[in-house]
Amino acid sequence: MGEKKTSIKSIGEFDLIAKYFMPLANDCDGAFSLLDDGAVLDIPEDESIVVTTDCLVEGVHFLHSISPEHVATRALGANLSDLAAMGATPRWIFLSLQLPESKNEQWVSGFAKSLGKMMGRFGVSLAGGDTVSTVGAMGVTITAIGSIKKGSALRRSGAKPGDEIWVSGTLGDADLGLGFLKKNHLNADLSDTESINHLINRHLCPEPRVALGKSLCENAISTACIDISDGLLADLGHICAVSNVSATINMCDVPLSLAAKKLFAGNIDNAQMSALGGGDDYELLFCSGPENSSKIAALGKSIPLSKIGVISEKSLDNTPAVKVVGQDGRLIEVNHHGWEHLK
């Protein structure tokens, strides 16, 4: 490209921080322009802090080929999604960045600009961090701190038999998008680049459901909530485990995007498998008593919400806590490598 690249070593840690990260801390007095040993932060007296940490490693959690801009959106998205799942308002992040020699100043510039842009949209400040060199893979650890009215945090542990299971948005898109990046979807209609780009974008730029989490919290609608990061079945399984219940999902109610439906019209199983097992959608899954249906309908006017199943008493046999049934009511067996109808 002819562009001069500046190595991280030649600019140095302190200058790198001053140039690219200090501007992201400007609107937070207690971050002391990142020039002190730590940050000193206050929240309103009637609130608790909510804290979560996520670590992403290049080659493990994202492809080597993705841009610094998308490393930032994926890392921040994953963290803010955890706060959303508890109903918290995001406030500050702490960034630990491990940079191998292959990342130059331009990489950091792109990362920081994208991070700052997304932080701005969610009203989050950078309040501290650590930028270090590594002899291994690039890694990003973000610790996000939010706040919430005392005693009101959404939890995973309150789902009750009879609760309806809801999800926001559409599922499976991020997994399908990753598949296209890996060139794994040759049986899809590859001429529909608009749909393909939609799915890839869902993988690269996750949109944490912060507004929905806060609404669920403020309206006391939800008995249990989680963000879908490991995949629908796995994450609903987490809720079942800590709530001590079972769950049944109706496959035909699991929301697929128009893009997924178009691209996989002839192989809808592929899209459904991603919706059940694929991670990184960062939609919210929540449980709610049937008496809340009108409140949820009101919420659904601004955020797409789908009722996909129901919570039941914990089954005493050795069947999985989460069952999936087809339109005909028959059980669908889902395994790691896909799923098939039983009998």
Added chain:
Amino acid sequence: MGEKKTSIKSIGEFDLIAKYFMPLANDCDGAFSLLDDGAVLDIPEDESIVVTTDCLVEGVHFLHSISPEHVATRALGANLSDLAAMGATPRWIFLSLQLPESKNEQWVSGFAKSLGKMMGRFGVSLAGGDTVSTVGAMGVTITAIGSIKKGSALRRSGAKPGDEIWVSGTLGDADLGLGFLKKNHLNADLSDTESINHLINRHLCPEPRVALGKSLCENAISTACIDISDGLLADLGHICAVSNVSATINMCDVPLSLAAKKLFAGNIDNAQMSALGGGDDYELLFCSGPENSSKIAALGKSIPLSKIGVISEKSLDNTPAVKVVGQDGRLIEVNHHGWEHLK
């Protein structure tokens, strides 16, 4: 050794967390046994939270040869030291652990036990984290959260001309200890293994000065404070930069350990160089007006404190903000590779 090693993959992330990390979260209700999306934490209404993040990478911040027990003490020590430098009471940590395939279950067990032991001594709970695999070097990021009375945090920015400069403990030990681990000190008396082990231990098991930081804070003694992690000159330089002052250190007042004096009796310059430039001692450096000398003397009864220099107006020429003078009052020039008397 004949001991059966269990790979991380065969035990899995969730079981690893349940077995080794959940027990470290037991005494923190808001950690929800590490089974939710985040932690929900409360501090007294008249306090602020103090937050710091440090990242250590194998092969960069510590030798490949050090044990998992010492990876834990070094990582936690560095973090708690930052809280100490602000005068905060440590409360919770969030652990992000990046494990390459070379680390097995036994490694994690040793790491977690050592971490838990040190956490117990400082009254800290594990409130969250993320354990991931990496294709690169092992990395540990800890975000530590403490609390402090509102408006009372120690800062780097308040040093004033006329302030005296104090340090706790002895300096240079950790750097000399690292030298012995690297077999760099062949000109020392290698038969004195007790002294050598003392220095090595200072590198492997840093002891954050939490009690001192709290005392400085409660007694309002200190105008500026920092922990010595980058080295005395560098860290005093940080204080000078943000306080807009200069500083002069008397070389002969910089405290050396008995072990360092014994081992380097014939080459005391080596020990002094480590005391000026070597990092990772995690002692506190603080500035205080001369009117506080009796208060500091009282503190000095339980914690060794040394007055090593004085703060002055910012020099207007291009000389370094931090000067070092010898017993004869002559300037000592210090450079990256050592130091020598000027003229």
